[in-house]
Amino acid sequence: MKYYRSHVLIGISETSLAAGVESFVKALRAQLSKAGLSDEINLLETGPLGFFGKGICLTVYPDNVNYENLKETDIPVLVEEHLLKGRPVASLMLESAGKFSPKFNYASRIVLRNSGIIDPESIDDYIGTGGYEAWEKALTKMQPKDIIEEVKESGLRGRGGAGFPAGIKWGFTAPLQAEQKYVVVNADEGEPGTFKDRLIMEGDPHQLLEGLMICARAVGATKTYIYIRGEYKLCIMRLQKAIDDCRNYGIIGTNIFESGFDLDIEIKIGAGAYVCGEETAMIESLEGNRGHPRSKPPFPGIKGLWQAPTVVNNVETLANVPFIIKQGAQEYKKYGTPQCTGTKVYTILGDVAYPGLCEVDMGTTLRTIISEYAGGMQKGFKFKAALVGGAAGVFLPEKLLDVKMDLVSLNQYSAVLGSGAILVMNEHQSIVDMLWSILRFFRHESCGQCAPCKNGTQQLYRLITKIKKGEGTMEDVDLMQIIAETMLETSFCALGQSPIMAIRSAIENFRDEFIAITQK
Amino acid sequence: MYKEICVKYAPNKDNLIYILHEIQDAHPQHYISAEAVHEISEYLKLPENHIYGVLTFYSMYSTTPRGKNIIRLCESPPCYIKGSANILRKLKSILDVSVGDTTKDGKFTLELCACLGVCGNAPVMMINDDVYGDLSEEKVEDIIDKIRGRN
Numbered sequence: 001m002k003y004y005r006s007h008v009l010i011g012i013s014e015t016s017l018a019a020g021v022e023s024f025v026k027a028l029r030a031q032l033s034k035a036g037l038s039d040e041i042n043l044l045e046t047g048p049l050g051f052f053g054k055g056i057c058l059t060v061y062p063d064n065v066n067y068e069n070l071k072e073t074d075i076p077v078l079v080e081e082h083l084l085k086g087r088p089v090a091s092l093m094l095e096s097a098g099k100f101s102p103k104f105n106y107a108s109r110i111v112l113r114n115s116g117i118i119d120p121e122s123i124d125d126y127i128g129t130g131g132y133e134a135w136e137k138a139l140t141k142m143q144p145k146d147i148i149e150e151v152k153e154s155g156l157r158g159r160g161g162a163g164f165p166a167g168i169k170w171g172f173t174a175p176l177q178a179e180q181k182y183v184v185v186n187a188d189e190g191e192p193g194t195f196k197d198r199l200i201m202e203g204d205p206h207q208l209l210e211g212l213m214i215c216a217r218a219v220g221a222t223k224t225y226i227y228i229r230g231e232y233k234l235c236i237m238r239l240q241k242a243i244d245d246c247r248n249y250g251i252i253g254t255n256i257f258e259s260g261f262d263l264d265i266e267i268k269i270g271a272g273a274y275v276c277g278e279e280t281a282m283i284e285s286l287e288g289n290r291g292h293p294r295s296k297p298p299f300p301g302i303k304g305l306w307q308a309p310t311v312v313n314n315v316e317t318l319a320n321v322p323f324i325i326k327q328g329a330q331e332y333k334k335y336g337t338p339q340c341t342g343t344k345v346y347t348i349l350g351d352v353a354y355p356g357l358c359e360v361d362m363g364t365t366l367r368t369i370i371s372e373y374a375g376g377m378q379k380g381f382k383f384k385a386a387l388v389g390g391a392a393g394v395f396l397p398e399k400l401l402d403v404k405m406d407l408v409s410l411n412q413y414s415a416v417l418g419s420g421a422i423l424v425m426n427e428h429q430s431i432v433d434m435l436w437s438i439l440r441f442f443r444h445e446s447c448g449q450c451a452p453c454k455n456g457t458q459q460l461y462r463l464i465t466k467i468k469k470g471e472g473t474m475e476d477v478d479l480m481q482i483i484a485e486t487m488l489e490t491s492f493c494a495l496g497q498s499p500i501m502a503i504r505s506a507i508e509n510f511r512d513e514f515i516a517i518t519q520k
Numbered sequence: 521m522y523k524e525i526c527v528k529y530a531p532n533k534d535n536l537i538y539i540l541h542e543i544q545d546a547h548p549q550h551y552i553s554a555e556a557v558h559e560i561s562e563y564l565k566l567p568e569n570h571i572y573g574v575l576t577f578y579s580m581y582s583t584t585p586r587g588k589n590i591i592r593l594c595e596s597p598p599c600y601i602k603g604s605a606n607i608l609r610k611l612k613s614i615l616d617v618s619v620g621d622t623t624k625d626g627k628f629t630l631e632l633c634a635c636l637g638v639c640g641n642a643p644v645m646m647i648n649d650d651v652y653g654d655l656s657e658e659k660v661e662d663i664i665d666k667i668r669g670r671n
Contacts, residue, residue, distance in 0.1 A: 014638045018653040192596035195637035230541070230580055231636050233649055271537055271578035274634055288533035289570075290577040349598045349639050356640055391597060421639075423598055437600040445634065447577075 004042035006083060007061040011049040011116060013202050014195075014234060019055040020072075027072050031079045041083050047203025048357070049116035057094075059116070066094040110335065110343050111319045112359045115203030120238055123245040126206040132251055134326035138214045139259045144174055147218040147325065154329035155341035156321070160186055160277075160314030161392070161418045162494075163407040166321075172301040173219040173309045181221040182310040185212055185318060187228040187235070188282060190274040191390035192441060193421035196345040197315035199357055201228075201235040204319075205242040209265065211318030213252065214325055216263055219311050227268045227282050239267055274445035278493050279312040280304075281447070292449040293493035316345055316420075336362030340406035344417070348374040350424035351381050363409065367401040370424060381426035385510070389418020391438045392498035394505035395431065416501065431510040432517055436464045438502050446495060453496030456487040460499055470520040477514045481507055522556045526563040533566060536574055540581055549585035550629075579633060587622040587629035589667055591615075593645040596635040602642040608632070610657040614664055627668065 010028075012021055025045060032038050049057050055069040065088045067078070074092055081087045118125035126132070138147050152167030173181060185208065189197040201208060208226075216224050228236055243265050246252045254262045273291045275281045280294035283305050304310025320342055324332045336342045340362045346369060349355045353375030360369060366386060370376065377383055385395045388405075393416065396403070403409055407417050425434065443461040448454045463480050466472045484500035491497050507514060525542050529535035543556050552575055561568045575581045593611065595604055608619075611630055615623050622629045638644045641653025645660075652663055 014651055015640050015653065018638065018641055018644075018651045189637055190635060192635040193598040193639050194635070195639060198637045229637070231646065269538070269541065271541065272580035272633070273578050285537065286534060288536040288574065290573050347639065349642065350601060387597065421598075423601070425601065429601060434597060434601065437595075437597045441596060441634065 005040040006063070007042045007044060008058055008083070009044050009046050009049060009061065009116065010056070010058040011047065012045045012234075013048045014198065014232075015048070016056050017234065021056050024056050024070065024072055024075075027075050028079070031075050032083070035079050035084055037079070037083055044119055045121075046118060047115045047120045048199050060088075063088060067092045068094045109359055110323045110332075111200060111207070111316055111345055112203060112357075113323075114207065115199065118204070120203055120205055121241055123206060123242065123249060126204070130326070131206055131322075132210055134322040135210050135213050135251065136257060138217050138325050139257055139261060142325075144218045144220060147214060148174055150329050151218070151321065151324055154324045154332040155336075155339075156317065156324060156332070157340065157342075157407060158314055159316035159320075159344070159420070161191075161389070161416065163417065166313065166317055169301060169313075170215065170219050170311060172299070173221075173311050176302065176309045178309050180223065180306075180308050181219055182305045182308055183212060183216045183219065183221045183224040184279075184282065184286065184305065184310055184312045185224070185226040186277065186279065186282060186312055186314050187226050187232070188270050188277045189229060189232075189315070189419075190277050191392060191419040191421055193347060193349050193387070193390050193423050194419040195347050196357060196420050198232055198235055199347075200315055200319050200345070201232070201239060205235070205238045206246075207319045207322055208315055209239075209242055209246060211321035212265065212313075213263060214321050215311060215313060215318060217261060219309075221311065222262045222264065224263065224265050225268045225286060225305075226265065227270060227276070227286060230269045230271055236267060236269065243267070273447070274441075275447040275493070275495050278495065281493070282312065283310065290447070292447055293495075295492070337404065337406050337408070339408040344405070344420055346373075346405075346420045346422055348422045348424065350386075350422075351378045351426040351429070352376065352424050353378055362406040363404040365402050366396060366405055366422070369405065369422065370401075374424070377424070377426065381428070384425045384427045384429060385431065386425065387423040387434065387438075387502070388421070389416050389501070390421040390423075391441045392416075392494070392501060393418045393421065394501045395434075395509055396505070397509040431506050431513050432464070432468055435502060435506050436468045439464045439499060442495070442499050450490075450492035450496065452487045452490040453492065456483050456491070456496060457499065459483055460503070467514070467517060470517055472518050474515065474518050477507060477518065522559040523563065526560060531564055533564060536560070536564060536566070536571065537578075539564075540571075540575060544581060548588070549626075550587075550590055551582040551585050585622070588627050589647055590629050590631060591645055591647050592631045592633040592636075594634070594636050594643065595632045596639075598635070598639040599643040604643040604655075606657060607643050607645070607655050607660055610660050611664075614661060628664070 057068045059066050081089050148167055148170050156166045157163045252263045276285045276291040278293045279300050281291040285291040300310045300312055333341050343359050344362050345359045347357050358373040385397050387393055388396055410417055439460045443457040446453045446457040463476050480503055484503045487496045488500045529539055544552050557568055557571050615628055617623055617630050636644055638651050643655045644653045
């Protein structure tokens with residue numbers, strides 16, 4: 001292996017691509033070669049780096065210096081000063097460094113352990129960090145029932161929103177006799193404010209594939225699909241490369257590791273419909289239909305894709321599995337709380353100092369997440385509320401900042417962890433306005449199959465628009481809650497059952513604001 | 521002409537979504553015409569109404585001709601609180617179109633879309649396959665000018 005004096009890790013993600021990282025990398029390579037450093041400095045294009053930074057970011061090892069918001073004009077000084085002379089350029093360094101927790105955003109790393117460290121497009125890098133050892137163990141040393149037992153024991157719950165225990169879900173499908181079973185990865189991330197799955201797939205696609213393989217083995221599925229949003233171009237490219245590399249290495253295919261087990265993974269691309277994140281709608285879409293949710297039961301685990309038993313899991317759920325199999329359930333349970341084990345990846349947005357992502361133990365409070373991992377509130381602003389869980393989430397007011405963020409604790413406040421999106425609002429933001437934006441979203445995304453949701457989302461939008469304009473009354477406010485409650489009880493799927501979350505939490509916690517605007 | 525694209529896929533219903541994607545991408549006006557639907561229907565042996573059902577369900581497809589460049593501005597809550605409404609107003613004024621319409625020169629179509637998953641850079645829009653983040657009214661004007669100059 002070639003020895004380099006220094007490694008420069010540069011984060012390639014949709015974020016940095018939007019900032020023009022491609023031409024930056026080209027210019028940096030040219031400058032390195034001009035300075036005669038090409039053999040001394042290794043420039044590695046990796047996934048999202050482990051800190052909150054703006055624009056184009058890079059980390060220099062072994063110095064462990066982080067830079068953010070770089071422009072092409074910064075390259076000469078960066079190369080000359082830091083990479084040639086070894087003097088970090090303070091003016092370009094991450095503004096947040098030293099201002100708050102130096103741990104940055106990874107307090108506990110399971111899902112994002114490789115993200116920003118290895119080259120996500122290199123299978124050798126992944127194998128070099130112990131990758132695919134869990135797959136080999138699951139395939140050659142464990143029986144399917146042992147895998148399921150281990151996952152049950154670990155307490156892993158689905159990370160897509162509902163929080164159903166993964167081991168139990170697999171346990172429904174595993175014993176069924178069927179000619180063909182399927183596993184489908186739900187990578188149709190559409191919850192507004194959520195992009196954790198994108199970061200997982202961009203930063204470490206192999207970890208998802210390994211989790212998927214283990215799941216397939218556990219339930220006896222030989223065909224698997226990754227249903228991904230059409231907009232996630234970089235993820236699609238990286239996943240496809242990862243799948244091709246696995247096939248070439250014999251990690252998937254026929255008679256893998258002489259075990260007699262066959263497995264194939266295929267990427268399926270969505271066409272833009274929020275409702276397809278609902279597992280049965282996703283299955284309909286995979287079959288080439290409109291994404292209308294099916295009636296449950298039967299659940300997909302019994303009758304799913306083409307009426308065959310089908311396990312549908314979220315990206316983050318599966319990305320936890322290699323750790324559980326390799327290190328064991330006991331080790332996994334050291335993270336999180338007793339009722340809700342493991343870690344959670346959050347995306348933190350809105351009026352905080354450093355929007356971005358973090359992976360922390362389940363049960364970490366919202367206060368800690370905002371103050372330690374997002375650098376607190378944007379300078380000069382006060383916290384008003386956080387919308388947790390995207391459009392299908394709830395508004396948490398300041399008095400609930402110390403609630404533990406896990407599926408069980410949040411339930412006591414009829415809140416959900418949802419997808420892990422945290423949208424922070426400052427004291428100048430209007431809850432009514434925000435709720436309007438949410439209800440407009442639901443009106444647009446309702447699939448139109450069932451009347452309560454189709455008509456309900458229209459009526460909710462009509463009412464909130466009236467209230468927003470200052471033409472509404474408190475009766476309209478209460479009517480919204482009644483409609484949303486009716487939708488909760490009568491809608492066909494989770495989409496129509498969701499608007500109540502935001503509406504109820506907004507009205508309960510910020511009633512004054514509704515009173516003020518209706519009395520204008 | 522659409523047959524050539526169809527035959528790349530096995531004639532199964534589950535390939536409909538991918539055939540639609542490819543036909544739309546290949547068309548200079550980024551849409552799926554009535555002839556295309558007819559040919560797909562013959563190839564997949566599916567009724568045309570099923571194809572229209574699917575086509576009109578998903579937001580990425582269009583049944584009407586669109587501009588050379590498709591602008592999709594995110595209107596989800598995270599972009600909304602970062603001022604996407606101002607960006608929309610700006611786009612409407614510099615392009616002189618309303619949402620869903622195409623400019624007279626056929627260069628741009630303005631659309632709204634749900635979350636693009638790049639919320640760290642809100643407000644965000646996508647033009648064709650490229651994401652543009654941290655938008656301001658000035659920045660939007662620059663971006664549009666550059667694309668206008670290119671084609």
